[in-house]
Amino acid sequence: MTTPMLEVEGISTIRGRVQVLWDVSLTVQRGETVAIVGPNGAGKTTLVGSITGLVPPKSGRIRINGADVTGSPPEKLASRRVALVPERRGIFAPLTVRENLLMGAYARRARRAELDADLDDVFGLFPALVRYRDAIAGSLSGGEQQMVAIGRALMAKPELLLLDEPSLGLAPKVRAEIFGALARLAERGVTILLVEQNLRLAARICGRAYLMQNGRIVGTETSDELARSARTVYLGSHG
Ligand SMILES: Nc1ncnc2c1ncn2[C@@H]1O[C@H](COP(=O)(O)OP(=O)(O)OP(=O)(O)O)[C@@H](O)[C@H]1O
Numbered sequence: 001m002t003t004p005m006l007e008v009e010g011i012s013t014i015r016g017r018v019q020v021l022w023d024v025s026l027t028v029q030r031g032e033t034v035a036i037v038g039p040n041g042a043g044k045t046t047l048v049g050s051i052t053g054l055v056p057p058k059s060g061r062i063r064i065n066g067a068d069v070t071g072s073p074p075e076k077l078a079s080r081r082v083a084l085v086p087e088r089r090g091i092f093a094p095l096t097v098r099e100n101l102l103m104g105a106y107a108r109r110a111r112r113a114e115l116d117a118d119l120d121d122v123f124g125l126f127p128a129l130v131r132y133r134d135a136i137a138g139s140l141s142g143g144e145q146q147m148v149a150i151g152r153a154l155m156a157k158p159e160l161l162l163l164d165e166p167s168l169g170l171a172p173k174v175r176a177e178i179f180g181a182l183a184r185l186a187e188r189g190v191t192i193l194l195v196e197q198n199l200r201l202a203a204r205i206c207g208r209a210y211l212m213q214n215g216r217i218v219g220t221e222t223s224d225e226l227a228r229s230a231r232t233v234y235l236g237s238h239g
C-alpha cells in the first residue's frame with residue numbers, strides 16, 4: 001500500500017474553552033480530490049487549521065507523506081509541499097497581483113526565470129488576471145481575488161492544496177471558472193482537499209467527500225452520492 005498524502009488520525013481540537021473537533025479521522029491518497037462538506041460551524045475551518053498547524057490538536061496525529069507533522073507550525077507547510085487557500089482568501093490588498101503571487105513563492109528561493117515561468121503558468125490558469133498583473137489586489141472583484149489567492153498558493157508548488165470554501169460569496173459564472181481551474185490542477189496530479197458547502201460544486205471535481213457535523217465526521221459519500229444529495233439537501237448555498 002502506498003503512503004497517503006494526508007492522514008488525519010483521531011484528532012480532537014479545542015478553541016478557547018470549547019472542544020470543536022471530536023476524534024476526526026480522514027485519509028487523502030496522492031492524486032485524489034476530496035471534499036469536506038458540512039453546515040456552518042461544523043468545524044471545517046478548524047480541521048483545516050489543525051492540518052496546517054494554525055490550531056494544533058490536543059490529541060491525535062496528522063501525517064503528511066508519512067511524516068508526523070502534528071503540532072508543526074504553519075511556516076513549515078511550504079517545505080512539506082502543502083499550500084492553503086484560506087477562508088476569505090487572506091490576500092494582501094495593498095500589494096499588486098504580481099506581488100501577491102510572488103509572496104507564495106517566498107519559501108522556495110527560486111531563480112527569477114523559474115518564477116517568471118510559474119507566474120505565466122498562474123496567468124494561463126486564470127486568464128482573467130492577466131490584465132490586472134500590476135493592479136492593486138484590493139481593487140479586484142471577489143472572484144478575481146479568489147483567483148489571486150489560489151494562484152499565490154500554487155506559487156509554492158504544492159503537492160497538496162487545501163482550499164477553504166473558495167466559492168463563498170461568488171457568482172455562478174466566476175465559480176465555474178475557479179472550479180474549472182481546480183479540475184485542471186487535479187488533472188495535473190495536484191492532490192486537493194476542498195472545504196465546500198456547495199455540494200453540486202464539490203461533486204463536480206471531487207471523487208468523494210467527508211460529511212462533517214458538530215465537530216465530527218458523520219459519513220462519507222462518493223461523487224455520485226454527493227451530486228444526488230445536492231438535489232435533495234439544502235446546506236445553505238445555491239448554485
Ligand atoms: N477562535 C475561536 N474560539 C472559540 N471557538 C471558536 C473559534 N473559532 C471557531 N470557533 C467555534 O468552533 C466551531 C467550528 O467553527 P469552524 O469555523 O471550524 O466551522 P466551519 O465549519 O468552518 O463553519 P463555516 O462554514 O461557518 O466556515 C464553531 O462553533 C465556532 O463558533
Ligand SMILES: [Mg+2]
Nearest residue numbers: 044045046087
Ligand atoms: Mg469555515
